[in-house]
Amino acid sequence: MSAALSKVEAQNLFRYVLRLGDLSLVLGQRLGEWVGHSPALEEDLGLANIALDLIGQARLLLTYAGEIEGRGRGEDEIAFLREHGEYLNAILVEQPNGDFGHTIVRQVLIDAFQLELYQRMTASTDERLAAIAAKSVKEILYHLRYSSGWLVRLGDGTEESHVRVQTAMDSLWPYTVELFADDELDRAMADAGVAPRLAEVQAAWIARIDKLLEEATLKRPASRPHSWHGKRGQHSEHLGYILAEMQHLQRTYPGARW
Amino acid sequence: MSTPIEDSRDWPLYEVFVRARGGLDHKHVGSLHAADARMAIDHARDLYTRRLEGISIWVVASKDITASDPAENDSLFEPARDKIYRHPTFYEIPDEVKTL
Numbered sequence: 001m002s003a004a005l006s007k008v009e010a011q012n013l014f015r016y017v018l019r020l021g022d023l024s025l026v027l028g029q030r031l032g033e034w035v036g037h038s039p040a041l042e043e044d045l046g047l048a049n050i051a052l053d054l055i056g057q058a059r060l061l062l063t064y065a066g067e068i069e070g071r072g073r074g075e076d077e078i079a080f081l082r083e084h085g086e087y088l089n090a091i092l093v094e095q096p097n098g099d100f101g102h103t104i105v106r107q108v109l110i111d112a113f114q115l116e117l118y119q120r121m122t123a124s125t126d127e128r129l130a131a132i133a134a135k136s137v138k139e140i141l142y143h144l145r146y147s148s149g150w151l152v153r154l155g156d157g158t159e160e161s162h163v164r165v166q167t168a169m170d171s172l173w174p175y176t177v178e179l180f181a182d183d184e185l186d187r188a189m190a191d192a193g194v195a196p197r198l199a200e201v202q203a204a205w206i207a208r209i210d211k212l213l214e215e216a217t218l219k220r221p222a223s224r225p226h227s228w229h230g231k232r233g234q235h236s237e238h239l240g241y242i243l244a245e246m247q248h249l250q251r252t253y254p255g256a257r258w
Numbered sequence: 259m260s261t262p263i264e265d266s267r268d269w270p271l272y273e274v275f276v277r278a279r280g281g282l283d284h285k286h287v288g289s290l291h292a293a294d295a296r297m298a299i300d301h302a303r304d305l306y307t308r309r310l311e312g313i314s315i316w317v318v319a320s321k322d323i324t325a326s327d328p329a330e331n332d333s334l335f336e337p338a339r340d341k342i343y344r345h346p347t348f349y350e351i352p353d354e355v356k357t358l
Contacts, residue, residue, distance in 0.1 A: 042301040049304050
C-alpha cells in the first residue's frame with residue numbers, strides 16, 4: 001500500500017479489499033460445512049482443502065484491509081467481529097450448499113470468476129494485491145480443475161445427475177449477475193489500475209463457462225435483472241446463520257487463541 | 259464418464275505412485291477409489307501430496323496390475339539366494355575411482 005493514499009482512496013481500497021476477502025471467507029466457511037458429510041471420504045478432503053485455501057486467501061486480504069484501515073484491527077477482529085451489514089461479499093457465496101451437485105455448480109461459477117479476476121489483478125498497481133493475486137491464482141486453477149471435472153462428470157453423467165446440476169445452475173445463475181455489476185467503487189478501483197474492469201472479467205468468464213457448459217451438456221440459463229447488493233452489505237438471510245456459527249467462539253471467548 | 263455414484267466403494271480402485279522432490283523414482287504410497295483416472299489424480303493430490311510430499315503423481319487402475327503369486331515365491335526368488343557372486347562385492351575398488 002502506498003502511503004500517499006488520500007482518506008477517500010484509503011476508504012475505497014479498504015472496502016474493495018473487504019469485498020475480495022469476504023468472498024473467500026464466506027465461501028470457505030460454507031465449504032467447511034461439508035466436512036464429515038461428503039459423498040465420499042476423498043471428496044471430504046478435496047472440499048476441505050479448497051475451503052482452507054479460501055480461508056488462507058481471506059486471511060491475507062483481511063489482514064491487509066486492517067492495515068489500510070489503520071485502526072489496529074487484525075484479521076480475527078475483521079473476520080469474526082463485524083455485523084451482518086458490514087460483510088461485503090456477493091451473495092452467491094452465502095447460498096446454502098444444497099446437494100453435492102449444487103455445491104459444485106456454485107464452486108465452478110466462483111472459481112471461474114476468481115480465476116479471471118485474479119489473473120488480471122497480478123498486474124495491479126497495488127503491489128500487495130498483485131502479490132496476493134499471484135499466490136491465489138495457483139490455488140484457484142486447481143479449484144477450477146476439481147469443480148469443473150465434477151461439473152462435466154455430473155452434467156454428462158446419469159439422467160438424475162444431469163437434472164440435478166442443471167436445476168442448480170438455473171437457481172444459482174441469477175446471483176452471478178451481481179459479480180459483474182460494477183458500481184462506483186468497482187469503477188474507482190479499475191480507474192486507479194488496482195483492479196481489472198469487471199466487463200472484461202465478465203467476457204472472459206462467460207467464454208470459459210460456456211465451454212464448460214457445453215462439455216457438461218448443460219444449458220446456460222437466461223440472465224435476468226437482479227436486485228442483490230451483497231457487495232454493499234445487503235445480504236440474504238443465509239448470511240446471518242453463517243455468522244452465528246462462525247462468530248460464536250470469538251464472541252463467547254473474546255480474543256481466544258489456539 | 260457415467261459411473262453412478264452411490265458410494266465411493268463402488269468406484270474402481272487405483273494405486274498411487276508419487277515422486278518426491280529430488281527423488282528419481284515414483285514410489286507406491288497407497289491406493290484410493292475414484293470414478294475415473296482424472297478424479298484419481300485429484301484425489302491423490304489431496305490425499306497424498308498435501309504436505310509437499312511430491313512433485314509428480316502416477317495413478318494406475320489396480321485391476322491393471324499383474325502381481326506375482328506368493329505361492330510361487332520359492333521358484334521365483336529362492337534360486338537367487340545362493341548366487342551371491344551376482345553382487346559386485348568381490349572386486350577391489352581402486353583408490354583412483356572417485357565415484358562408482
